[in-house]
Amino acid sequence: MATLICVPYAGGSAQVYKRWTGKLHPSLRLVPAELAGRGSRMGQPFYRNTTEAVQDLMPMVREAASRPEPYALFGHSMGSLLVYELLHALIEEKVPLPIAAFLSGRGAPHCELEQQRRLHELPDDKFLDEVKGLGGMPAELFQHRELLNLFLPILRADFKLVGEYEPQKRKPLPLRLTILSGKEDSTVKGLLSEWEPYATGGCDRVLFEGGHFFVHEQEKDVVSLINKTLTEVPALI
Template sequence: MKLFCIPYAGGSAAIYSRWRAELHPDIELVPLELPGRGSRIGEPLCRDIESLSRDAAARIRKEAGEAPFAVFGHSLGSLVAYEAAHLLLQDRGREPFHLFVSGRGAVHLEPKRERLLYPLGDQEFMEAIFELGGTPREVLQHKEILSLFLPILREDYRISETYVYRERPPFPFDITVMYGTEDRTHLPNVPEWSRHTGGECRLKAYEGDHFFLNDSRHRTEMIVLINHTLRSVPAAGLAAGTGLRT
């Protein structure tokens, strides 16, 4: 079983590096690097959710091979995971076994935000980002790092905040939704994820804000849940070489 993990806005594949040690040996971690950051820093940024999801889906197709797989995303990564999963459904026999979404309310509902962040001036934008957690204020002291990080983060937020939902049939596979109990932006819309699966939609709360997954204690709890979910796949329940449940 392969687990593809998609980072949040401004993040790189490296945010999932510590997961590998705690995942079950039968689960192969495959962190997806989005264009324009990390190991793909030389590539242009994607400018819309369609480009991001096509890129993610193409890499999943290539890396998954014939193995069964699941997809995890946090915040913007949840949007990309959701859209990529719909693209993968178009590949006969290549649907994910499971979708894990984290730090994002149901995609058909607007987040409960007070304002849009991406149009703000640099200083105001970064102050708003710091308030959300997940980004150290020390970034402001390193102008070179900030000059690289700010355009990536702003573009990611623009994609997330201007996302337009398109109605499609629910997924035929199960969804697990993880969320922080103090995430005021996304918490109200979390239960509505059930609309997007014809199977089971499981909700799991963690004490903390939007970036609860960066807490080492919660990270361990999340990986225990992922291990249990993906290790519960009966050997006969996956058609060989397709990723389909039978």
């Protein structure tokens, strides 16, 4: 068995990955991370920055790393950023690294920084227009004001976390990364090859049909890639 910890995108909760239950290989145990301020943790204060988010997620990852079986990390968009920062935190704490790290729907840190945007500072209408343009959000969300009022603070907090993130210059990660992206995803800045210097083992770059939320649009293929990658690890065969 292996544990697969999945970190959601901006506005997302653990629920976005629970749909993978029963689709992952039987040797994989799905652990969807629930971020503060949404889902089962509704009402808890939002993270002020990536450091707080990583500190909150670390106990879950430490627990997985302490088990005799291996573990892997998956993150999409904001989740990809948090997984990247988690990897560096694991190295700093000398916690065993995952057997695989899937970074989805986000460009290399230095590329994203060059195109940094302050979407969270826009007025509600313009901010929501930008969010709609990304896709992935149910249409009924924008039609019910009460639901929107509940969801809007979560989105703003997450976009603020991403928008104010500034990468640090650090040594490459001592592993190989798997980079996933939608062929029509205009939100990803820079070439995917820009991720290469961030890991000593380089990167496997995989393109899928679709835009920013290809993880839902091409769910079967994404899960198939995860299954193939993780079941090729000798300990899991």
